[in-house]
Amino acid sequence: xxxxxxxxxxxxxxxxxxxxxxxxxxxxxxxxxxxxxxxxxxxxxxxxxxxxxxxxxxxxxxxxxxxxxxxxxxxxxxxxxxxxxxxxxxxxxxxxxxxxxxxxxxxxxxxxxxxxxxxxxxxxxxxxxxxxxxxxxxxxxxxxxxxxxxxxxxxxxxxxxxxxxxxxxxxxxxxxxxxxxxxxxxxxxxxxxxxxxxxxxxxxxxxxxxxxxxxxxxxxxxxxxxxxxxxxxxxxxxxxxxxxxxxxxxxxxxxxxxxxxxxxxxxxxxxxxxxxxxxxxxxxxxxxxxxxxxxxxxxxxxxxxxxxxxxxxxxxxxxxxxxxxxxxxxxxxxxxxxxxxxxxxxxxxxxxxxxxxxxxxxxxxxxxxxxxxxxxxxxxxxxxxxxxxxxxxxxxxxxxxxxxxxxxxxxxxxxxxxxxxxxxxxxxxxxxxxxxxxxxxxxxxxxxxxxxxxxxxxxxxxxxxxxxxxxxxxxxxxxxxxxxxxxxxxxxxxxxxxxxxxxxxxxxxxxx
Amino acid sequence: xxxxxxxxxxxxxxxxxxxxxxxxxxxxxxxxxxxxxxxxxxxxxxxxxxxxxxxxxxxxxxxxxxxxxxxxxxxxxxxxxxxxxxxxxxxxxxxxxxxxxxxxxxxxxxxxxxxxxxxxxxxxxxxxxxxxxxxxxxxxxxxxxxxxxxxxxxxxxxxxxxxxxxxxxxxxxxxxxxxxxxxxxxxxxxxxxxxxxxxxxxxxxxxxxxxxxxxxxxxxxxxxxxxxxxxxxxxxxxxxxxxxxxxxxxxxxxxxxxxxxxxxxxxxxxxxxxxxxxxxxxxxxxxxxxxxxxxxxxxxxxxxxx
Numbered sequence: 001x002x003x004x005x006x007x008x009x010x011x012x013x014x015x016x017x018x019x020x021x022x023x024x025x026x027x028x029x030x031x032x033x034x035x036x037x038x039x040x041x042x043x044x045x046x047x048x049x050x051x052x053x054x055x056x057x058x059x060x061x062x063x064x065x066x067x068x069x070x071x072x073x074x075x076x077x078x079x080x081x082x083x084x085x086x087x088x089x090x091x092x093x094x095x096x097x098x099x100x101x102x103x104x105x106x107x108x109x110x111x112x113x114x115x116x117x118x119x120x121x122x123x124x125x126x127x128x129x130x131x132x133x134x135x136x137x138x139x140x141x142x143x144x145x146x147x148x149x150x151x152x153x154x155x156x157x158x159x160x161x162x163x164x165x166x167x168x169x170x171x172x173x174x175x176x177x178x179x180x181x182x183x184x185x186x187x188x189x190x191x192x193x194x195x196x197x198x199x200x201x202x203x204x205x206x207x208x209x210x211x212x213x214x215x216x217x218x219x220x221x222x223x224x225x226x227x228x229x230x231x232x233x234x235x236x237x238x239x240x241x242x243x244x245x246x247x248x249x250x251x252x253x254x255x256x257x258x259x260x261x262x263x264x265x266x267x268x269x270x271x272x273x274x275x276x277x278x279x280x281x282x283x284x285x286x287x288x289x290x291x292x293x294x295x296x297x298x299x300x301x302x303x304x305x306x307x308x309x310x311x312x313x314x315x316x317x318x319x320x321x322x323x324x325x326x327x328x329x330x331x332x333x334x335x336x337x338x339x340x341x342x343x344x345x346x347x348x349x350x351x352x353x354x355x356x357x358x359x360x361x362x363x364x365x366x367x368x369x370x371x372x373x374x375x376x377x378x379x380x381x382x383x384x385x386x387x388x389x390x391x392x393x394x395x396x397x398x399x400x401x402x403x404x405x406x407x408x409x410x411x412x413x414x415x416x417x418x419x420x421x422x423x424x425x426x427x428x429x430x431x432x433x434x435x436x437x438x439x440x441x442x443x444x445x446x447x448x449x450x451x452x453x454x455x456x457x458x459x460x461x462x463x464x465x466x467x468x469x470x471x472x473x474x475x476x477x478x479x480x481x482x483x484x485x486x487x488x489x490x491x492x493x494x495x496x497x498x499x500x501x502x503x504x505x506x507x508x509x510x511x512x
Numbered sequence: 513x514x515x516x517x518x519x520x521x522x523x524x525x526x527x528x529x530x531x532x533x534x535x536x537x538x539x540x541x542x543x544x545x546x547x548x549x550x551x552x553x554x555x556x557x558x559x560x561x562x563x564x565x566x567x568x569x570x571x572x573x574x575x576x577x578x579x580x581x582x583x584x585x586x587x588x589x590x591x592x593x594x595x596x597x598x599x600x601x602x603x604x605x606x607x608x609x610x611x612x613x614x615x616x617x618x619x620x621x622x623x624x625x626x627x628x629x630x631x632x633x634x635x636x637x638x639x640x641x642x643x644x645x646x647x648x649x650x651x652x653x654x655x656x657x658x659x660x661x662x663x664x665x666x667x668x669x670x671x672x673x674x675x676x677x678x679x680x681x682x683x684x685x686x687x688x689x690x691x692x693x694x695x696x697x698x699x700x701x702x703x704x705x706x707x708x709x710x711x712x713x714x715x716x717x718x719x720x721x722x723x724x725x726x727x728x729x730x731x732x733x734x735x736x737x738x739x740x741x742x743x744x745x746x747x748x749x750x751x752x753x754x755x756x757x758x759x760x761x762x763x764x765x766x767x768x769x770x771x772x773x774x775x776x777x778x779x780x781x782x783x784x785x786x787x788x789x790x791x792x793x794x795x796x797x798x799x800x801x802x803x804x805x806x807x808x809x810x811x812x813x814x815x816x817x818x
Contacts, residue, residue: 360693
């Protein structure tokens with residue numbers, strides 16, 4: 001895999017610029033991809049990785065710069081043009097029709113890629129079966145996509161692209177939603193694809209995953225390409241520094257140091273939330289929570305790990321009082337704090353400004369009100385204070401939430417939920433999709449809250465490393481049940497095995 | 513000349529007031545994410561109930577009866593559209609059609625198809641001292657039925673509610689991003705139901721104004737599409753109560769202008785003038801509003817279907 005430096009160039013993007021309103025997403029990015037290599041594009045949130053990939057796939061045109069395929073300048077007006085040039089993109093957000101079956105979705109892709117007049121379901125089924133065997137991407141072909149978990153949907157998404165036999169396979173953050181075992185499988189698949197002569201380009205911000213699989217690496221920072229090198233020539237430190245810049249590296253070092261300090265042994269106080277025998281139905285009527293028992297005490301972080309779709313969403317709903325259990329008893333304090341996983345939709349109202357978003361959850365505070373009227377100048381003063389304390393990169397309290405980067409949106413949510421001094425905080429995948437610095441920030445704040453000892457924290461996360469690093473006690477959610485992890489099994493492997501045990505057996509029974 | 517202008521302004525306000533009342537209510541409903549095109553049903557129900565109420569207890573109570581009837585019609589809409597999550601457009605259409613049919617049937621069974629117009633105790637004008645002495649606009653704006661003053665007062669009050677109170681913030685969040693509102697502790701469905709009932713009650717008052725302050729009688733289908741125009745008024749007013757009041761008066765003026773043009777004796781078919789307010793509606797929607805943005809979750813069911 002080291003021969004890739006002189007691999008034939010498949011695609012080049014040269015001096016690409018792209019602006020969205022006031023946001024300068026790309027300002028001179030270069031990317032050179034060779035056949036037979038896995039090429040990783042690294043960068044912090046907002047560095048322009050996704051934009052670059054979308055330009056490569058013909059979803060958006062660049063303002064300036066060229067896309068060169070096979071030595072000729074290509075002008076992609078639609079994704080279809082990119083397809084004709086052999087470029088296929090696996091999207092970060094799923095692009096599947098929820099009401100269609102897996103097979104129908106896959107057939108849609110084939111048809112759209114230039115299939116014939118009739119819907120070639122039988123043909124697609126054959127090809128899917130063969131492809132699934134070759135790649136290990138097992139999917140249940142006749143299941144409705146809406147009923148699948150995120151990991152399975154991701155597999156469908158990848159299969160959809162592979163079915164069209166692309167020469168350039170582009171993937172945008174494909175590991176974000178996968179369990180550790182699934183990640184390893186995906187990375188192996190990418191290697192095989194490259195070995196078969198394809199060009200694989202992968203956007204990611206988890207360094208270790210990228211380092212294990214990539215032949216070449218391009219680092220973007222602030223919309224520019226700041227580094228391009230063979231994997232063998234660069235160290236992890238060098239890449240991290242390139243991603244965040246010199247100034248950022250300082251902050252990172254600092255926060256890594258704080259996390260590394262082993263926390264004092266927990267001295268948990270009285271229970272603030274208790275679930276006994278709780279059951280709840282999921283969105284499709286299935287039993288999502290089965291006989292769940294859980295206790296959260298002041299001053300502790302209870303970590304709940306598990307593969308996506310095993311009932312964590314429903315558990316978070318019960319804990320944050322957004323759903324009443326069907327059976328059992330849930331004793332939860334009246335106004336729990338809640339950091340949702342989908343900050344763009346659940347965390348913030350995109351068209352509200354920062355102050356309005358803060359006020360939405362905090363407006364019942366006495367000092368913010370005179371009679372029925374909100375004292376906006378007091379709200380804005382508090383907002384300014386929080387912007388400074390939580391280092392939210394917002395020009396003013398009047399900046400709209402939608403204009404902030406993902407990391408800064410999450411800082412707003414965290415600031416809001418931590419400021420209100422509540423008995424219970426429910427954090428659901430609080431760092432999903434965040435870059436290194438923002439993730440470190442959230443982790444620090446959770447630990448700081450724990451140290452104060454007034455709040456019980458329930459951390460539901462599919463990121464096993466996060467749970468292992470932060471939680472005082474760990475439970476694993478498997479098919480709607482909670483299993484406590486014994487102290488001696490607190491390792492990646494130990495918990496990972498528990499996570500996959502029941503889930504896998506269910507999936508394989510319904511797969512191709 | 514100034515007399516003609518004064519009379520024109522007076523008619524503009526009198527004709528604009530029911531639109532203002534209904535549209536102010538609907539603007540609150542829509543800011544919560546619900547589009548209630550059953551508004552017409554609430555208006556006609558309010559008109560009939562106010563007529564019955566006025567006959568039984570006098571004009572003042574008639575207005576109250578109209579509000580209650582409008583609220584009941586909106587409650588039917590809320591039950592199906594918000595409780596059972598039926599499609600809001602279809603449910604609203606059903607409430608409008610049902611309201612028109614039901615009031616016609618109830619009116620006939622109560623008063624028979626006599627052909628003579630029913631004569632109701634009316635809601636007479638109340639003259640505001642000083643303000644009504646203003647030249648030209650004084651009597652037009654300040655010698656009107658009490659329901660007109662309700663619209664004047666509500667517009668700034670609702671603006672304050674939306675923009676300066678925590679409850680208004682919660683309501684707006686519900687209309688923009690119900691998932692975020694819920695996560696922040698807002699009860700989304702309850703907020704939407706209350707906003708819908710409020711809109712229905714105001715539409716009922718608009719109906720009462722039509723029957724008691726404007727016509728002095730009840731007639732089948734006397735709402736005459738005002739529920740739909742009120743929805744256009746909300747858009748033209750950009751979902752802002754102050755803008756909605758101004759837009760409603762503009763539509764009132766267009767309706768008044770139509771009468772004046774007819775009296776000029778121009779050699780044009782009168783239907784052309786009748787079409788004026790509706791033409792204005794189309795122009796308003798296409799041009800004026802331009803890029804004004806509706807609440808992001810407008811018309812979308814909650815909880816989201818899967």
